[in-house]
Amino acid sequence: MSLGYGGCADLVSADETLVMYKYCCYNVNRNNYSYYEKMKDGELYIDRLSFPEPELHQKVKKTASGRKKLIVKRVKKSVSLERLIAAETIEVKNASGTWMTTGAGTDIMALKLLKKIMDAYQETGKLPEHISLYG
Numbered sequence: 847m848s849l850g851y852g853g854c855a856d857l858v859s860a861d862e863t864l865v866m867y868k869y870c871c872y873n874v875n876r877n878n879y880s881y882y883e884k885m886k887d888g889e890l891y892i893d894r895l896s897f898p899e900p901e902l903h904q905k906v907k908k909t910a911s912g913r914k915k916l917i918v919k920r921v922k923k924s925v926s927l928e929r930l931i932a933a934e935t936i937e938v939k940n941a942s943g944t945w946m947t948t949g950a951g952t953d954i955m956a957l958k959l960l961k962k963i964m965d966a967y968q969e970t971g972k973l974p975e976h977i978s979l980y981g
Contacts, residue, residue: 850874853955854978871955888941900968922968
């Protein structure tokens, strides 16, 4: 069963050094959650060097017909978002719908969205245009 919390982020701009997302977070249990869903007033600034490149594992697999096939698998690396925020390579401006923060004052939903952005980047090699989650 879900707790009723959600959030989404949209890519606003990206260049060689910096990526910017606008995000919102909301509580579905409150009556005014649609207001926060439409308003993206939180901001995520991510330095391009913060995006980890996945490890590429390659192996040759023999098929049933006797042919050999090269298989490439992308293995995601774990990222310490708290360390990147402390090093100021990621900056978070909390959204107005923030209901819970870390000890350092960072929105919990922003951290979850950042993790999902990093995972999507490692899976595809591209920055996702839109990320949403509900939990």
